Amino acid sequence: MQGIVALLDLDYFYAQCEMLRNPSLKGKPVAIVIKTVRENSGVIATSNYEARKLKIRSGMPILLAKKLSNEETIFIEADKPYYKEISEKVFEIVSMFCEKIEQVSIDEAYLDLANEKGFDGAEEKAKKIKEFLKGELGLTCSIGISVNKFLSKMASDENKPNGLTIIKQNEIDSFISNKKSSELPGLGPKASKLLHEKGVETISDLKTLSEMELVQLFGSAKGKQYYNFSRGIDERELKENREKKQISRMITLKKDTLNSEEILPSIKFLSEIVFKEIKKMQKSFKTTSLIIITNKFETLTKSHTSQTIVSTLDELNSITENLLKEFLSEAITPVRRIGVRVSSFEENYGYQKKLFDFK
DNA sequence: TATCCTTGATAAT
DNA sequence: CCAGGCATTATCAAGGATA
Numbered sequence: 557m558q559g560i561v562a563l564l565d566l567d568y569f570y571a572q573c574e575m576l577r578n579p580s581l582k583g584k585p586v587a588i589v590i591k592t593v594r595e596n597s598g599v600i601a602t603s604n605y606e607a608r609k610l611k612i613r614s615g616m617p618i619l620l621a622k623k624l625s626n627e628e629t630i631f632i633e634a635d636k637p638y639y640k641e642i643s644e645k646v647f648e649i650v651s652m653f654c655e656k657i658e659q660v661s662i663d664e665a666y667l668d669l670a671n672e673k674g675f676d677g678a679e680e681k682a683k684k685i686k687e688f689l690k691g692e693l694g695l696t697c698s699i700g701i702s703v704n705k706f707l708s709k710m711a712s713d714e715n716k717p718n719g720l721t722i723i724k725q726n727e728i729d730s731f732i733s734n735k736k737s738s739e740l741p742g743l744g745p746k747a748s749k750l751l752h753e754k755g756v757e758t759i760s761d762l763k764t765l766s767e768m769e770l771v772q773l774f775g776s777a778k779g780k781q782y783y784n785f786s787r788g789i790d791e792r793e794l795k796e797n798r799e800k801k802q803i804s805r806m807i808t809l810k811k812d813t814l815n816s817e818e819i820l821p822s823i824k825f826l827s828e829i830v831f832k833e834i835k836k837m838q839k840s841f842k843t844t845s846l847i848i849i850t851n852k853f854e855t856l857t858k859s860h861t862s863q864t865i866v867s868t869l870d871e872l873n874s875i876t877e878n879l880l881k882e883f884l885s886e887a888i889t890p891v892r893r894i895g896v897r898v899s900s901f902e903e904n905y906g907y908q909k910k911l912f913d914f915k
Numbered sequence: 916t917a918t919c920c921t922t923g924a925t926a927a928t
Numbered sequence: 929c930c931a932g933g934c935a936t937t938a939t940c941a942a943g944g945a946t947a
Contacts, residue, residue, distance in 0.1 A: 590935050599935045614928045617934045744926045775941055859921050
């Protein structure tokens with residue numbers, strides 16, 4: 557008896573949320589943008605299918621998207637808190653149908669759909685979930701069902717939007733072998749280019765590379781994963797409460813600069829946000845990093861790990877200030893964007909949990 | 916030798 | 929696919945530091 561895993565993916569999520577509160581957007585191309593303080597600067601976060609027809613895609617600079625747009629196209633600034641609210645409602649409903657859920661992002665989750673009636677039972681459940689999300693919230697999603705995480709993810713991508721795709725054991729090979737290797741989850745443009753140079757186009761091409769070759773090309777974790785994925789294998793378990801290992805916030809500066817006076821206010825602003833966030837999570841942290849993106853778009857980081865947890869905002873401020881000094885003493889290229897990240901989390905003791913627990 | 920830390924690379928949206 | 933010029937968040941891996 558093997559498991560049955562589903563991947564639920566909310567369709568063009570941010571755009572769909574906006575269409576929900578403003579139905580007059582229906583049928584029009586909609587692009588959700590993340591703007592910066594600078595004129596005309598920013599990128600597309602999500603676009604609906606009408607906008608995708610115009611080749612407006614996520615990650616694309618706003619200016620380019622505007623060139624591709626037509627008179628009908630609507631650009632809306634991202635409203636994360638609103639999307640988060642809807643996301644919470646979604647997964648509340650999903651949890652009425654499925655006990656074991658691993659949420660991977662604001663709009664995606666793996667569901668354990670193992671049951672007595674096999675794939676038929678899972679399909680039935682998925683249909684119910686889709687029905688309820690549509691009925692209760694007016695949202696559509698795409699669901700993929702298969703024997704492991706990776707295949708369910710591939711399946712969910714197969715029929716979008718509003719899809720339901722099932723890959724049973726005996727269909728695995730025919731489903732994946734003709735797919736492009738770049739369609740594998742976690743295999744992005746860089747890896748794709750490398751594979752292309754090796755003459756690898758499809759997943760069956762990928763199968764001709766040995767595990768050793770792949771590890772040499774991509775490192776042990778990625779290499780082994782690609783090796784297994786190309787054979788339909790994925791041993792990753794479904795993890796119910798996946799805990800964040802870091803949180804970071806970034807912003808674009810008003811102008812490129814190497815002047816500490818011009819950078820510090822932004823850092824303080826970010827530190828405060830991050831500090832609030834981490835408190836809300838009831839976590840403590842030891843490592844603080846400053847992330848710098850230059851006007852040449854290189855990313856540089858400076859980190860500092862404290863001996864004990866950082867417990868006040870003042871402490872955090874002084875650490876980031878020092879990191880900035882350190883960076884500016886060696887910097888040559890002006891800074892465009894700046895970010896603050898905290899990591900090396902520890903539980904906030906005193907609240908919950910004892911240090912030792914007997915099994 | 917094993918683990919931690921820093922930093923850069925990569926991916927997804 | 930590639931190039932060009934563009935935001936944010938997160939994870940992973942390599943190699944150095946440290947004990």
